[in-house]
Amino acid sequence: MNTTNRALNRTGILLLGLVLLALGAAVALAALVPGGLAFWRDGAASAESWLADVLVATPLGTSGHSWLLIALAAAGVLAIVLLLVFVFRQGGGSTRTLVRDAGDIGVSTIDVGVAESAIVAALEAYPGIVSTHVSSHRLRRSTVMRIRVNARRGTSPRDIREYVDTVVGRWDALLGRELPVLVTISAGIASRFSATTKATDETVVGNQEKELTVSASDKIKNAAEDLVGKGKEAVGNATDNDKLVAEGKADQAKASVKKTGEDVKDAFK
């Protein structure tokens, strides 16, 4: 997701392609059609004399040079500047600022790092997710949050999406608004080297699989609660609201007690 001018990319490639096509076709035609080369020679001779006439007819003062050449040089410099702007605008549009509100007493902004620290931890608690990455981008006057998920091999993208949507829902509640979110699910290098989920490895085990699912969902619930805690603390710190910070810490403590309980349960399996 970026502000790359795709239409311009394609137009440029198209124009260059057409120029090469026309040039190549003209050369090939001149070489293959009888009389073509003679036509080229005549054309070249007349073009040469026409060019010489034009350069003489456009003198710049008494310098002896044509102003056409100076204009050409200026056009060249302009073209270089435009081309460099074109190159450096490719892939732009990413931003650190997730939310920016200008109120009566000042401007408040929320950095994407807040979302990142809250959401990544919650998402990576899910067994089917290997890693995640959160970033934000400006697109058409709106800020879009992007959540990249690297899925474990064999995990259903549908299940991952439903879990991500749950976490996003909690994030929305925390933020007090719904930012547009793009979720991309891939099975890249990291997921190729990861083990498949236990559930798929141990299909024949039956009961144990069910137990695994239950305890996994407990963990997820805790992680989501943790998310709300972390988020509250982060927002509290950003706004110097001590009450909110304290509240966030309390939420996290609650979650971490539950987490310990889970670990104990795991240990006794």
Added chain:
Amino acid sequence: MTTENLTTARPSNDRLYARIVRRETHSPRAGLGILFAVVLVLVIAWLGTESVLAALGLPALLVAPGDALASALALPSLVEPNLLAITGIAVAVIGLLLVIHAVAPGRRAFHAGQAGRTALVVDNRAIATDIAARVGRATALAADQVVVVVGHRTVEVRVRPTSGHPVDKDAVDAAVTAEIERLALSPALRHTVTIEKSGVVGA
């Protein structure tokens, strides 16, 4: 979360999501665009330098612009017509490929999910491993016995059964159909199931 929640319409984001998903699933053609821009910058800068050197009466870096122009115009007398024709055709073919590259959709190996609260784009490889796992669970086969290839509109499922244990093709087909339906991707996927005749020994 239920299906209803996933498909709840949010009109405010619909157009934005459609745009994002389209940009995500199609190539921006940035690589070639940047390459040509850089080459063009170098060529223009070189031509400019040569022109200034020529105007000042200094020796050229590579070729003086006047000489280059003259030899381009005199090309038919200097080069074999056959070589000229071949070069011309090669340049025209490169031009044609560029035109095709500019006009072709440039689809990337992704599918879009239904937009709900979030917009979704899924890598074809993630779809393939998911379908393979689902077939594996349905047929109790090892992961390397199920090969799934996901294309733009097609899913190809190849199953190598264990020797002596025939695989129920209908069960495989049902598993694939169910998973594709559950994913509800766009463009929609059609699938073919092939059970290979030679089995795996001792899997």
